[in-house]
Amino acid sequence: MAATASFSFTSAHGPRTMTLAYTRTGTGEPLLLLHGIGHHRQAWDPVVGLLAAERDVIAVDLPGFGESPALPEGLPHDLATMNAALAALCDTLELDRPHVAGNSLGGLLALELGREKFVRSVTALSPAGFWSPAERRYAFGLLQAMRQGARTLPLPVVERLSRSAAGRAVLTSSIYARPARRSPAAVVAETLALAGAQGFTETLRAGTSVRFTDDVPGLPVTIAWGTRDRILLRRQGIRAKQVIPRARLVRLPGCGHVPMNDDPALVARVLLDGSRSTAAPAAQHA
Incomplete structure (x- = not known):
């Protein structure tokens, strides 16, 4: 807690x-x-x-x-x-x-x-x-795509994907080299955290410069x-x-x-x- x-x-x-x-x-x-x-x-x-x-x-x-x-x-x-x-x-x-x-x-x-x-x-x-500048644009584009994916996927789909190593790779291979090591519960929780992050857009905007x-x-x-x-x-x-x-x-x-x-x-x-x-x-x- x-x-x-x-x-x-x-x-x-x-x-x-x-x-x-x-x-x-x-x-x-x-x-x-x-x-x-x-x-x-x-x-x-x-x-x-x-x-x-x-x-x-x-x-x-x-x-x-x-x-x-x-x-x-x-x-x-x-x-x-x-x-x-x-x-x-x-x-x-x-x-x-x-x-x-x-x-x-x-x-x-x-x-x-x-x-x-x-x-x-x-x-x-x-x-x-x-x-x-090019590396920043690439990173920000990838982060925005990850955010959009997390917000689009219904929770039952996220939970189903999290139960297999291949599914966890789909959800988290952008940030982990070994996504299978992450537990299903942790993968679901961090997908929800990304989808619900109130500070995401403003933080990304502030990072532009x-x-x-x-x-x-x-x-x-x-x-x-x-x-x-x-x-x-x-x-x-x-x-x-x-x-x-x-x-x-x-x-x-x-x-x-x-x-x-x-x-x-x-x-x-x-x-x-x-x-x-x-x-x-x-x-x-x-």
């Missing part, structure tokens, strides 16, 4: 109040987990148990996704607003500069939090924002990319390394865009290594 946190934060449009849903488990230094566009906090379920042995793990539904309502009326789903909301969430939960890990949109948000020094380390899995071009000095940064990512192609990891030259760039063999399901042990190890206080191990270049 999710908990909720309600808090006030200052935006470019003045002070606002909002509520976010989250789960929290484990002990150790805090690690905040941020999912991608159209997904929900359960994207992290395959690795949460592995992480919780060493970290206080907080998985949040971003505004307008999962069980979290959209941002208050009149606020854009842009990086500045999301940054302010997530920083206020951390204050409310008494997280003193947590480690942060994010996937896709969540990876971009994690890097933004790192750039603003709100966190003590960043691990970004296939982060958005390192695309060329986004490119991450700033270094993130002064804290450990890990960037990891699946070798079978079909949404954000792995060559974008090389660009990310050029923008953030001190970052550790890690290759995730056989993993898709949402790698937590494809290889939970590897991803958990990357996240734990990225959030250690000691020096990170040598990179595997993507």
Whole structure:
């Protein structure tokens, strides 16, 4: 069951109040987990148990996704607003500069939090924002097609497809390299989450002009990319390394865009290594 946190934060449009849903488990230094566009906090379920042995793990539904309502009326789903909301969430939960890990949109948000020094380390899995214009158009087109498919398919059809490995591939092969590993219940839940995501259109619109071009000095940064990512192609990891030259760039063999399901042990190890206080191990270049 999710908990909720309600808090006030200052935006470019003045002070606002909002509520976010989250789960929290484990002990150790805090690690905040941020999912991608159209997904929900359960994207992290395959690795949460592995992480919780060493970290206080907080998985949040971003505004307008999962069980979290959209941002208050009149606020854009842009990086500045999301940054302010997530920083206020951390204050409310008494997280003193947590480690942060994010996937896709969540990876971009994690890097933004790192750039603003709100966190003590960043691990970004296939982060958005390192695309060329053509790569962004391709990714956004694929995401919109996925969203349309999720909204069009009747629930009984989704449930029937989820019961077979081939059906789960139909529903989720865009994000997973190994969709058969995802449970039928999880596939149904994330298809419904994509179809019902209130923040999807506004978030995608806000991303049209986004490119991450700033270094993130002064804290450990890990960037990891699946070798079978079909949404954000792995060559974008090389660009990310050029923008953030001190970052550790890690290759995730056989993993898709949402790698937590494809290889939970590897991803958990990357996240734990990225959030250690000691020096990170040598990179595997993507």
